[in-house]
Amino acid sequence: MSSVDQFASVFNAATKKVFQYKPIGFNKPLVITDLDSEAAVHYTETGKQFFSMVDGPWDTLCASDFKTVKELLDQVERRKPDLIVTYRHLHSEAWRWPHSLGEHLDVLIQVTDFPVVVMPHPDREGVPDQSMQAARRVMVINDHLAGEDALINHAVCLCDPEAGHLHLTHVEDQIVFERYMEAISRIPEIDTDTARSTIQAQLLAEVSKYLESTADILAEVRPNLEVVQHINHGRPLDTYRKIVKDHQADLVVLLGHDKDQLAMNSTAYSLAVELRTTPLLIV
Amino acid sequence: MSKTSKKTAGKKLHNPLHVTIAVGLVTLICALMLHQGTETKYVFGFLLAMTLGMLALEKINKAILVLLGSGIALLLAIWRGVLEKPDDHGAHALPVYIEMIDWGTIGIIIGSTIFVELISRSGLFAWISVKILKVSQGDPFKLLICFSGLTVIFSAFLNNVTAMIIVGSLTIVACKKLKLSAMPFLLAEGIYTNIGGLLTLISSIPNIIVGTAARIGYADFLVVTGPYCLIAFVATLYLVRWIFKLAPLVSAQGKADAKAMVDAFDEWDTVKDKKFFYLSALVLGAIILGFALHASIPVLNQMGLEVIAILGATVMLVIYPTDVEGVLNEVEWTLVLFFVGLFTLLGVMEHAGVLAMIGDWLKYPLSSGPATGPIAMMWSSAFFSGLTDNIPLAAVLAKVLSGFQSQVTELSWFAEYGHMLWWSLIFGAGLGGNFTPIGSASTVVAIGILKKEGHPITFMQYVKIGAIVVLVQLLLATGYLFGAEKIGLIKPLDHGKVPTMETQDHKASDNH
Numbered sequence: 001m002s003s004v005d006q007f008a009s010v011f012n013a014a015t016k017k018v019f020q021y022k023p024i025g026f027n028k029p030l031v032i033t034d035l036d037s038e039a040a041v042h043y044t045e046t047g048k049q050f051f052s053m054v055d056g057p058w059d060t061l062c063a064s065d066f067k068t069v070k071e072l073l074d075q076v077e078r079r080k081p082d083l084i085v086t087y088r089h090l091h092s093e094a095w096r097w098p099h100s101l102g103e104h105l106d107v108l109i110q111v112t113d114f115p116v117v118v119m120p121h122p123d124r125e126g127v128p129d130q131s132m133q134a135a136r137r138v139m140v141i142n143d144h145l146a147g148e149d150a151l152i153n154h155a156v157c158l159c160d161p162e163a164g165h166l167h168l169t170h171v172e173d174q175i176v177f178e179r180y181m182e183a184i185s186r187i188p189e190i191d192t193d194t195a196r197s198t199i200q201a202q203l204l205a206e207v208s209k210y211l212e213s214t215a216d217i218l219a220e221v222r223p224n225l226e227v228v229q230h231i232n233h234g235r236p237l238d239t240y241r242k243i244v245k246d247h248q249a250d251l252v253v254l255l256g257h258d259k260d261q262l263a264m265n266s267t268a269y270s271l272a273v274e275l276r277t278t279p280l281l282i283v
Numbered sequence: 284m285s286k287t288s289k290k291t292a293g294k295k296l297h298n299p300l301h302v303t304i305a306v307g308l309v310t311l312i313c314a315l316m317l318h319q320g321t322e323t324k325y326v327f328g329f330l331l332a333m334t335l336g337m338l339a340l341e342k343i344n345k346a347i348l349v350l351l352g353s354g355i356a357l358l359l360a361i362w363r364g365v366l367e368k369p370d371d372h373g374a375h376a377l378p379v380y381i382e383m384i385d386w387g388t389i390g391i392i393i394g395s396t397i398f399v400e401l402i403s404r405s406g407l408f409a410w411i412s413v414k415i416l417k418v419s420q421g422d423p424f425k426l427l428i429c430f431s432g433l434t435v436i437f438s439a440f441l442n443n444v445t446a447m448i449i450v451g452s453l454t455i456v457a458c459k460k461l462k463l464s465a466m467p468f469l470l471a472e473g474i475y476t477n478i479g480g481l482l483t484l485i486s487s488i489p490n491i492i493v494g495t496a497a498r499i500g501y502a503d504f505l506v507v508t509g510p511y512c513l514i515a516f517v518a519t520l521y522l523v524r525w526i527f528k529l530a531p532l533v534s535a536q537g538k539a540d541a542k543a544m545v546d547a548f549d550e551w552d553t554v555k556d557k558k559f560f561y562l563s564a565l566v567l568g569a570i571i572l573g574f575a576l577h578a579s580i581p582v583l584n585q586m587g588l589e590v591i592a593i594l595g596a597t598v599m600l601v602i603y604p605t606d607v608e609g610v611l612n613e614v615e616w617t618l619v620l621f622f623v624g625l626f627t628l629l630g631v632m633e634h635a636g637v638l639a640m641i642g643d644w645l646k647y648p649l650s651s652g653p654a655t656g657p658i659a660m661m662w663s664s665a666f667f668s669g670l671t672d673n674i675p676l677a678a679v680l681a682k683v684l685s686g687f688q689s690q691v692t693e694l695s696w697f698a699e700y701g702h703m704l705w706w707s708l709i710f711g712a713g714l715g716g717n718f719t720p721i722g723s724a725s726t727v728v729a730i731g732i733l734k735k736e737g738h739p740i741t742f743m744q745y746v747k748i749g750a751i752v753v754l755v756q757l758l759l760a761t762g763y764l765f766g767a768e769k770i771g772l773i774k775p776l777d778h779g780k781v782p783t784m785e786t787q788d789h790k791a792s793d794n795h
Contacts, residue, residue, distance in 0.1 A: 004732055007452035010409045014552040015460065 019214035027056035030081035256282035327635035349624030383630025390589025397596035405563035409553035421541025438479030447725035467527035473729035489677035664711030669718025
């Protein structure tokens with residue numbers, strides 16, 4: 001302990017990102033469908049049932065309200081909603097092939113600043129292909145979870161206030177980690193074993209501290225909410241999918257807008273494409 | 284491997300051929316001068332001037348340089364009979380050059396480096412730093428007060444560079460979080476290390492050298508320097524605030540945000556082992572008490588302060604057996620070898636009459652009067668401390684004053700205000716370091732941190748600030764010393780207690 005860098009590391013490690021609770025309310029939800037008006041109303045009712053804690057008059061767009069992406073964006077601009085509820089492959093048959101979100105949703109997520117809920121695709125009568133209950137088990141996913149208060153605040157807002165389970169998940173990408181370790185193993189000045197254990201511990205410790213502070217604060221403001229932490233090393237996509245499946249998540253909340261990149265980050269996009277039967281909230 | 288490369292990386296290394304030629308040339312010139320009958324004191328004076336001059340240029344590692352200078356001095360001194368030959372006192376006698384070394388100072392350096400390193404590892408200093416940071420609530424002016432206070436406390440008990448490293452690194456981290464410029468804080472800390480370094484007898488090397496030579500006790504030292512440090516602390520605080528126009532936070536939102544930022548620090552995250560942390564705090568408290576009460580602790584009072592430092596280090600090594608080799612590697616061997624060389628060099632100079640010659644030169648300004656003598660001593664030592672390392676300066680002047688002390692019965696002016704000269708040297712050597720960015724090692728560290736963080740500061744930019752600070756501090760110190768003497772805070776030194784050259788020689792003979 002004799003250099004500025006050593007002490008700066010100690011002090012940097014002593015700062016922790018603390019979760020700050022900020023209640024979020026939705027007053028102007030908008031349901032976007034490509035169904036006829038009757039089926040669209042039915043689909044909206046499904047949405048209302050699922051998001052029972054969302055106030056405000058629900059607005060609905062049906063097939064005749066828009067056709068192109070431009071028309072959709074114009075409609076959204078006119079209505080200025082604070083929450084959009086929709087599904088993949090609007091005005092397209094491509095929903096049968098689960099390899100994209102469809103052009104409308106792709107653009108919508110990038111253009112809009114407000115949260116977008118991606119629901120399972122409905123059948124012709126506007127009924128989702130599996131039962132839609134209240135969001136009791138809400139799972140929060142992000143590669144950089146520490147510091148993303150908004151993500152958790154949105155999840156808390158949409159989680160069943162009486163019997164909700166909030167799953168906070170973080171997966172450190174093992175492949176990326178191994179790449180850096182391989183580089184470190186070729187640098188004689190750095191002890192590889194020490195680097196491996198200390199970096200691994202530090203990466204998980206930061207998230208762990210943040211999630212602990214989240215659990216402590218939520219225990220005060222939402223005492224009926226059960227908070228479960230999942231912190232792992234592994235392949236993010238596989239691990240998140242496994243947690244969603246194992247815990248039967250009703251809603252998955254993930255970060256769609258990254259400060260450093262305009263498009264959705266790779267893990268969020270992959271999950272949005274893959275998790276077709278679980279509602280997603282993209283913040 | 285990493286440590287060695289890290290320490291040498293980026294440092295300019297000397298050219299071995301140039302050094303060899305220079306050493307050969309200086310030795311040859313001195314040998315020829317001695318052979319031709321030039322007076323010994325002039326030849327050795329030339330050697331001392333060459334060594335200290337090269338030291339000021341900082342082209343060669345200071346330990347290597349002083350060891351070379353002392354080596355040449357020893358060889359020439361033995362050759363010309365200035366020193367007794369090593370075997371003159373029989374097989375069991377210590378060679379004269381071993382006795383020249385102040386092992387007390389070296390013991391304090393080794394002991395304190397070890398226990399400070401171990402206490403650092405316990406997280407105690409970082410814990411205290413974060414606690415103090417939280418007191419500031421992130422307000423810039425309160426932050427300046429807290430960091431400055433912390434620097435003074437740390438530099439009073441640690442060496443100035445360690446204090447600067449700890450507080451400087453926290454400053455960088457905290458300022459980044461608070462989106463503040465670190466420059467005013469780091470420059471202020473560099474200045475405050477020199478104020479804190481004045482506080483106790485063991486706070487800085489010049490204090491140890493001069494205080495030990497003058498036989499000033501730990502508590503007596505603190506009684507004199509403590510009030511001044513408090514005055515200088517407050518004055519410098521407002522001076523820095525004025526220079527950098529630091530404004531406190533006004534808006535409620537700004538205050539709340541800043542408070543949230545500093546509250547995000549968790550002081551316990553700096554502590555890995557609470558048991559080790561508490562034991563370290565206990566040992567540190569015992570060491571400080573040991574230094575403070577040294578004179579009244581039976582048995583220990585018969586030994587020097589270095590025994591407390593070494594004892595503290597040993598206890599800490601017993602508590603923390605995890606990395607004994609690593610801890611021992613942290614001992615500042617450059618500093619230890621530098622002192623071995625410096626004490627040997629000055630010992631030879633004393634025997635060669637060089638120090639007496641310097642004393643004769645200094646006699647005129649120092650004996651000019653009870654007011655002008657101490658002022659000349661304080662301001663000139665401050666000026667030279669600002670330009671170069673204050674350790675050789677303090678060591679040379681301490682030897683010169685010891686020389687006067689040995690003739691106190693003949694020098695009535697020294698008997699009258701010799702105590703003021705000792706204190707003037709302590710204050711001048713301690714405060715002068717703020718004058719230039721190279722005047723003290725801690726300021727060099729502060730400026731290094733600023734440069735690394737993208738805020739380079741030029742020599743003249745610093746001098747514009749440093750000159751104002753030093754001027755104010757020296758004016759305050761001058762007034763304070765005379766005021767303190769008037770009210771009896773500074774007492775005339777007990778001439779029986781202060782070692783004279785004769786008593787030192789007798790002591791050496793007794794040891795033989």
